[in-house]
Amino acid sequence: MTRTKILGAVLAKPQEPLGIHELLIDEPLPGEVRLRILAAGLCHSDLHYLDGTLPIDLPAVLGHELMGEIVAVGDADAVDRIGERAVVTITPSCGICDQCSAGFSTRCTRVTRRRYRSRPKVVTKHGEPVNLLGSIGGFAEQVIVPAAAAIPVPVDLSPSAGCLLGCCIATGFGAVVHGASVSPLDTVAVIGCGGVGIAALQAARISGARQVIAIDVHEEKLERARNFGATDALLSGSDIIEQVQKVCPGGVTKSFEAVGSPATADLSFEILSAGGVATVLGLERPGSRISLDAALLIEGDRRIQGAYMGSNQMARDVLGYVDHYRSGALELDQMVTSRWKFEQINEGFAAMREPGAIRSVVEFI
Structure with missing residues (x-):
């Protein structure tokens, strides 16, 4: 052999x-x-x-x-x-x-x-x-x-x-267009501005979302997020829910978690408006559990979901990614x-x- x-x-x-x-x-x-x-x-x-x-x-x-x-x-x-x-x-x-x-x-x-x-x-x-x-x-x-x-x-x-x-484009971009079907009527928050988060942020912008909020613990990442088209950039802290409510009263319609921690997964759900959808993308430690506020879930018709690898269709999606890249949009x-x-x-x-x-x-x- x-x-x-x-x-x-x-x-x-x-x-x-x-x-x-x-x-x-x-x-x-x-x-x-x-x-x-x-x-x-x-x-x-x-x-x-x-x-x-x-x-x-x-x-x-x-x-x-x-x-x-x-x-x-x-x-x-x-x-x-x-x-x-x-x-x-x-x-x-x-x-x-x-x-x-x-x-x-x-x-x-x-x-x-x-x-x-x-x-x-x-x-x-x-x-x-x-x-x-x-x-x-x-x-x-x-x-x-x-x-x-x-x-x-x-x-x-x-x-x-x-x-x-x-990976990062297939996951972040795919989650926005396939997993959550973001439209020009949506307000979006992206938690974590690494590769997957920045891909999701760009996809939300390309999809026409009327507001795209970047959330991270590092000001350096937030500055980059602004350059990629974030309409708002929030430094995460104990008051982050209040910060989101201030720039987007009532909460966002779509959120994307790209960190990989139960705390940020919880946050992605808590910043939703009634009827909103949170998509969790970050890989977490084996055995991790996500806790949800029952009232927000039941009374507000909010949802939380995964979108493994962005629910992508790679053979079809790649040509679209390349076209957006060549146009300067991606x-x-x-x-x-x-x-x-x-x-x-x-x-x-x-x-x-x-x-x-x-x-x-x-x-x-």
Whole structure:
């Protein structure tokens, strides 16, 4: 069996730097493609695994927000895809289960089966299997994914901008247009102005929401949010509900939580107007619970919901994202607050912890 030598950033122990090691990647099996990575976004989800907030079997290669170039295919009739540029989605859908057939690809009931493989994709130089986050493991020079998870993009799309489409844009933008169906009649609040939050904020602006309120604990992030089109920017504190009521009497019709804490999930519900909808996007610790004010729920017809990966339809959505980017409406380059070489990935994660950071991107070219 032929395997190709690659370099990967391996997490051996939480709260320790990633180590750049030589790994061996398999050939793609039928239904798979192998990509050479051009750029990878450093997502806060990756940071949660890195610092031990979220559990993962080790050793592991993290990373899932990617743009790459297809260099090998598992099916002879897909050879024309070699050389194609693509973004990767962490939710490969089967297209035939009841959820996929209903248009909800992120709820695919066969996703575990889609990720199953008869042999490891990646092993150490000693032949030991390496765990891959989301069955992707994007902090490496190459990855293998299901062919349907590699979504074609124009060849001239900047990799550092394009990689954002696979996660933070798909999640934040998708939650606004698919999960909550924001319209020009809506007032919107976005809690947490990192990558997902800024994507949601931009989507709300593009969707014509009449008011878009940014909420964060860092003034630096709020200043950036203003530049992305927030009509109001509020520094979160003990009086944040009163602050929201002051700028939007009665509360907002749609709220989006992009932090990953029960407290901010609770807040997303409490700032709603009657009939409003809160969408929780942030990943939380296993076992976390959200508490709701029963009166607000029952008497005001308020709702709270999830929108996993923005309830996106990646194969369809990507072309729309690219068009909005090219028109200047969706600002991707401005979301990249620092760029790093692959060997500097730990410095990139350190930069992600800075108050004004939105996205660090590792560039492989």
